[in-house]
Amino acid sequence: MDHAAEPDPVLIRLREGFERVALVLRADLWAAAGGAGLNPAQAQVLALLAARPAGLRPKAIAAHLAVSAPSMADTLSALERKQLLQRTPDPADARAVIARLTEEGGALGRTLASATSHVMAALARLSADEQADLLLTQIKLIRTLQRAGAIPLQRMCVSCRHFRPNAHAGEAQPHHCAFVNAPIGTRDLRLDCGEHEAADPEVQAATWTSFADGSPPLQAQAET
Amino acid sequence: MDHAAEPDPVLIRLREGFERVALVLRADLWAAAGGAGLNPAQAQVLALLAARPAGLRPKAIAAHLAVSAPSMADTLSALERKQLLQRTPDPADARAVIARLTEEGGALGRTLASATSHVMAALARLSADEQADLLLTQIKLIRTLQRAGAIPLQRMCVSCRHFRPNAHAGEAQPHHCAFVNAPIGTRDLRLDCGEHEAADPEVQAATWTSFADGSPPLQAQAET
DNA sequence: CTCTTATTGTTAGGAGTCCTAATTATAGGG
DNA sequence: CCCTATAATTAGGACTCCTAACAATAAGAG
Structure with a gap:
């Protein structure tokens, strides 16, 4: 068993640094999404799909955002309810669907993807x-x-x-x-x-x- | 002020880079916390308080983890139910309380704070x-x-x-x-x-x- | 061509985060 | 003493997020 090997302390510090930044990113996302009546999960899907005009399968979206497929189905349904996203059958595979943003969803997604934030302000310095x-x-x-x-x-x-x-x-x-x-x-x-x-x-x-x-x-x- | 000025593209790319890492951090946290019957929010509180033996006020914990005070009250109650945390009145201020980890909570928090992860493995390279x-x-x-x-x-x-x-x-x-x-x-x-x-x-x-x-x-x- | 196995997406059910608004209690300044 | 600010919680509700189970299709083996 290799459970006695403590990791190099600098690795923990670097991970902590990323964790601090991640917290700010999440807060920034709440702020940006909240103005549009969304929550972070929905905003992340919008930002991701805004760069994928051809759409993506639910499973791929789930993998990109590191959540389970059922969780993503929840979020996609919420976005579909808000008319920001559309699910259409995949002609190449009758089991699959393709999720694409509506015009409105695309505009909102692009806005979110380029929204300024505390993190970007810090990076600018x-x-x-x-x-x-x-x-x-x-x-x-x-x-x-x-x-x-x-x-x-x-x-x-x-x-x-x-x-x-x-x-x-x-x-x-x-x-x-x-x-x-x-x-x-x-x-x-x-x-x-x-x-x-x-x-x-x-x-x-x-x-x-x-x-x-x-x-x-x-x-x-x-x-x- | 900065009206209609598009941000420097490199800032967006750098933010995207942090976002990718943040997603992995979150997945790592689920993996580490899941083994202990926790979720990410609870694990974050445990890891934070493990480095604060004197405890912290709920409001301060909420600020550190970038959530609202009521959200933190939810999570603290969940941890208290699991006997990992204890809330005691603050002698210096009768309105306030101090949240401290129990012995079991402290041990678990230290484990979580030093747990290895995909991000640390990547940093090691x-x-x-x-x-x-x-x-x-x-x-x-x-x-x-x-x-x-x-x-x-x-x-x-x-x-x-x-x-x-x-x-x-x-x-x-x-x-x-x-x-x-x-x-x-x-x-x-x-x-x-x-x-x-x-x-x-x-x-x-x-x-x-x-x-x-x-x-x-x-x-x-x-x-x- | 059929039987099995894998894959895709969803529903079911439940725990728990997360928000805003309202509530209770205490602190602190005029 | 009053009035405002602050700490924490409760109330109520939307929604994420999980695992497990389900239906439908695909893909391969025989």
């Missing part, structure tokens, strides 16, 4: 370098959590077919997005890009190595 | 430098949130009477804690120290300036 470093650290954490199965697949640049790490090594915007065909800096890296297309696993691994090392791009990144 | 930088960034964010009134006063080293920033400038552990009379490094900085005693506001401001600048300790400095 960091230097540009600190912001970039923090984003980079978050990407590393999210990638680890994703590989551990703690969260579903995210639509991050670093796993995208269109991403070319260090294509412009040494410059302020060292990376490149082949979709928009433009250089991008660390601060521009998306955590949830609407144009994301997952690269093949081997390509992803190579991309990550190049990205994390700061090494020049590997050759032969064929656009399958 | 960062380099030591990244961990230190992240902790530093968190401290800055928490301080800003505190000053904005978004969270109650925290028991962080940087606001403590015993803290001497850069007392050993240039060394691996540049700071000093006069309480334990030992040098401390960035990784050792507490977010919630049981021995914390708030320094005077002017001293705090000077301490912060010295800390953030990396400059040697000075007396009597003006704030930002």
Whole structure:
């Protein structure tokens, strides 16, 4: 049994730090949602689906927000009652449905997704370098959590077919997005890009190595 | 003021990053609490009070966990029913009560506060430098949130009477804690120290300036 | 082609969080 | 002493959130 091994204290402190921020995020969410007659769970669904015009299955939404499928069914019913969301059968699978926002729901979701908050005000007071470093650290954490199965697949640049790490090594915007065909800096890296297309696993691994090392791009990144 | 001004996109991305981590934290909390027959709200109270042997007033607990006082009364009653917590009158104020954990509650709270989690496993994969930088960034964010009134006063080293920033400038552990009379490094900085005693506001401001600048300790400095 | 097993979504039932508003009691200043 | 502020709780209600059970469809094995 490995129950005697106390974790490194710094890990507990870092978790505590995230917990403090999370509490503020939740309070911010209550404030933003409350003005629209919603609660945090409903607001989270709206914000998530606002970035997914094609809709998502209830099970996927539940996985993204880390609640059970029945809990999500409750929340989806509440949103449907408020005319902010619509459930339609999935033509590809007669068991499944697809949840999409109505026009009104989409507008509200976009508002919520870009609403200011105490946390963003605090983040704004960091230097540009600190912001970039923090984003980079978050990407590393999210990638680890994703590989551990703690969260579903995210639509991050670093796993995208269109991403070319260090294509412009040494410059302020060292990376490149082949979709928009433009250089991008660390601060521009998306955590949830609407144009994301997952690269093949081997390509992803190579991309990550190049990205994390700061090494020049590997050759032969064929656009399958 | 800031009317109609869209926030800097990087701020939204950083907030999204915190949101992803917060979802995992919540899932981890369910997992840790569920094993003990608790829910996240109860587990948070237990973890908070485990670090406060002297107890805390319900209103203060509610403020720390960012819920309303009536919500906290619900949760405290649930914990009292489970014999994990006790409410006693506050001798200093006949209106108030003090909530303390029972022995059993304290043991459970300490277990929860140091329980491992997916988030900590992910944090463990960062380099030591990244961990230190992240902790530093968190401290800055928490301080800003505190000053904005978004969270109650925290028991962080940087606001403590015993803290001497850069007392050993240039060394691996540049700071000093006069309480334990030992040098401390960035990784050792507490977010919630049981021995914390708030320094005077002017001293705090000077301490912060010295800390953030990396400059040697000075007396009597003006704030930002 | 049929039988089994897995998957998707929902309902059922219940505990408990979370809110606002109102209530009780005490504290503290003019 | 009165009047306002504060601490905590109760009242009432909406809703999240869980597990378990259910119905329907999909997918694979024989």
